[in-house]
Amino acid sequence: GESVGLHLPTLSVQEGDNSIINCAYSNSASDYFIWYKQESGKGPQFIIDIRSNMDKRQGQRVTVLLNKTVKHLSLQIAATQPGDSAVYFCAARRGGSYIPTFGRGTSLIVHP
């Protein structure tokens, strides 16, 4: 099976700093990865995804890095804002499956 985990349950940063949230996965057959943001009382919101044939993908203020050698991915948020405060979690999908496995989440707290 697949297990997906995040390294830190909570990350506190100052407004304007860059944030890095990490995630590890166990199944080397995983070929698709997604980052979600979940604000309090809401459903998870898709942020960015990356396929295993890529090492890096950039979005608006976010970058996802994938290291397949150590089965690790990270989400970098540039110039973190108070509105970025939420729980972030990653999901990994094994090739051939449409069912992802979700990690438990890191709570990002942004201090003004």
Next chain:
Amino acid sequence: DAGITQSPRHKVTETGTPVTLRCHQTENHRYMYWYRQDPGHGLRLIHYSYGVKDTDKGEVSDGYSVSRSKTEDFLLTLESATSSQTSVYFCAISEGGSGGYEQYFGPGTRLTVT
């Protein structure tokens, strides 16, 4: 936001009563999923559907059943609710195929079983 609605948004029910949660989508996506989210467990898959009348079990399916009679609706039924089923339930959809497999989530239903 993806066109996904869930009803009811909040429900309190008594142990032993049947409960049905509804997920409705306007995206015409093929795949639909039901998850529960509990502290310390993250999102856990209950059941999913890969087409009308095509459903399968997830990792925590005991005590739950689902039905999908049309593309836009996916129903989750707790036949006889128990306190362990107190949770927040999320529906998700994905297009699949060349449309991609990223999931889009509904706003959730908070269910309390007393």
